[in-house]
Amino acid sequence: MLLGDAINVTxxxxxxxxxxxxxxxxxxWCIRSVPNGGYVLAQIVQACIQQQRNTTTPDPIHVTAHFLSATSTSSFEIHVRVQKRGRNFTNLLAELLQDNATKVTSHLIFGALEPPSDSGKDAINLIPPSPYARRLPLHHHPSNAPRKQLSDRYKFGSRFDATQEPEIVSRNAISSPQRTNSSTVGGGGLDYGIWCGFKDKGETVILANIPFFADISTNAPVLLPKEYRQRLGRSWFPTMVMTIEYKFPLPKLSKDHSNRTIGIFSSTKFIHGTMGRQDMYTEIWTAPCDVGENVEVADGWRDKQFCLAVSTQMALTVPIAWNLAKGKL
Structure with missing residues (x-):
């Protein structure tokens, strides 16, 4: 089933x-036997978008979700309540239930997204051309970036075209200058970056499916060199807490922007404890074209891309058997 059809609430x-x-x-839309956490959160966001559709605050601005227990491939209910309605922002509380049990609880802030602009006499913006602006963190244009496949842990992997970033992969090597020692200040961690786009031309990136894209980065333990993950085994990385901050509205399809491909960059700095608790920071970026599309790479293409959303999450590292067992319940 297409993702646009699989994110479907009434x-x-x-x-x-x-x-x-x-x-x-x-x-x-599962990781092995359990629905992907970003896919689950997308259902909540979609319900709240429907709730806010005819208001002056129609767009998700910030989402915080706590995953209390794993969901299953069955029917669900989402209960939405307005906590506060203001002039510029509306606060919503939403819970996702299955079998009369709350599986996910969330707090969402809705407002009106504005396109990137440095206009305004009193505006303070860290966007290009500011020298302090965050720039696209991917090295290659999606038309000619090296190709890759999403992990076979993802049942939905065949629905996407994806690329890899050799420069980012090399930063995770034991020989990389990124490695730290007792004299290092800051640094460390593991990075990941890809372009990812729907193969089906009928699918598009929408605000509701941004959480899904924010939750398909390869988890940091898998990015470690083999000698540093010998004890990892076959693992599952369930999300416990996830946030999404939407930065800008989606661009329209044009010669500068695709409507079905996005850039994903993530970074993890800490993994620790008996359950391998880990943080992940993720950015979702616009794309100038689709993966492998035969287009001319125009000068300045990077300057026209912008960050759609940033996400943080806390995840665990547990045996894959826990995931498979959930699928049998």
Missing amino acids: HFKSSNNVDIYIGQMDAE
């Missing part, structure tokens, strides 16, 4: 100031 009823939406988790 308003069911309203009761005691709570709007209830219903839907069905699709089995294709």
